[in-house]
Amino acid sequence: MKLVRYGEHGTEKPGLIDSAGELRDLSSIVADIDPYTLSRESLQRLAAVDPSTLPKVSGTPRFGAPVAPVGKMICVGMNYAKHAAETGAPVPDQPVLFMKATSAIMGPNDDVVIPRGSTRTDWEVELGVVIGETARDVPLEKALSHVAGYVVVNDLSEREFQFEHGGQWVKGKSCDTFGPIGPWLVTADEVPDPQSLRLWLEVNGHRYQDSNTSDMVFGVAKLVSYISRYMTLLPGDVISTGTPAGVGLGLKPPTYLRPGDVIELGIDGLGRQRQQVHAHPADQGNAR
Structure with missing residues (x-):
């Protein structure tokens, strides 16, 4: 479904x-x-x-995030080897975890607002995993039975906030509008292998990211099992499983989002998103 x-x-x-x-x-x-x-x-x-x-819905209504409320959103860093390389980081020997504030979550086609004073807002297409059954220290072989389904996530990031404002990644990940999810939640029975999904992202029609979840360092089952050792995963929690190479930070020279940009991204079988980028009200009218 x-x-x-x-x-x-x-x-x-x-x-x-x-x-x-x-x-x-x-x-x-x-x-x-x-x-x-x-x-x-x-x-x-x-x-x-x-x-x-069931009644048909006419017109083209807005889609919100396909699950609400999200209790917590756990993100995984450096989970594609080429992405780690482009950022100058080593491939981790254990999953790198951080949180994204749930106040960042929005619909898949809602507008992205660049934070006040930001010059380094970046994009990241990711596979999102939605928990359906409570997972507490679950073994690897049972991990996928706790998954309700999968979603597209754009893990937007402000790189100055992330790396230069005290070393806490959550600061660069949690700005308002930095968590588009959807358009829909595809139930796990329709995704027999979450490690064989193509994912991609474009800005203004230029494709920057084009990869496959088979390239993850740690697959979905490993992530669910690993994370559940450190915290209980509850129904409605979302795991954003990391982004492949092609983020703005890794380009030469680095390239970041600007007002007027259009982001389009998707994962095969899970749908696609489209976001228009806007300046923060405090920065409107300023040259960027």
Whole structure:
């Protein structure tokens, strides 16, 4: 299934995308695409519903993040060897973890706002993993059974904040609008191998990132198992699994987002995002 949340910010409704690509309303079945909806039993009940019996949604409504609320968003750094190389970092021998504030999360096509005073806002296409069953110190062989589904994530980053404002990556990752998720959550049964997904990102039509999740240093199962040793993963939590090479930081010379830019990104089978980049209100009118 492809599960969505559609409508204006703060009043999104649950829906699904049927086999013909039509948006269907799920409000009569579930209250929201929330942690309760992501349980194995709940997803099985939804899968048994005939989509043709659900109301079609007309027009082209806004999509919000496809799960809410997200309890925590855990991100993985340097999880593609070529990305580590382009940033001058060694390939880690254990997953590098950091958090992104959930206040950064937004819909897949909402506007990105460059933070006040920023000159180094960067892009990062990533595979997101949505937890459906509580995971607490789970063994590797059982890790994927705790996954409800997968999403596209743009892990936007401000590199000065990340590396030069006291050494805390979370500062460069958590600005408002820095967490587009969606357009939909594809349930795990439709993604038999999360390590064989092509992912890509373009800015103004130029393709900067083009890779495959097979190139991850640590795969999804390893990440779920590893992270669950250090913290309990709860339904609705999101793991953003790292970005491949091609970020602005690694280009020569480095290239960063500017007002007016258009970011497009996607993962095969999981949909695509499109964001327009805007200046922070305090910086509007300033030359950049």
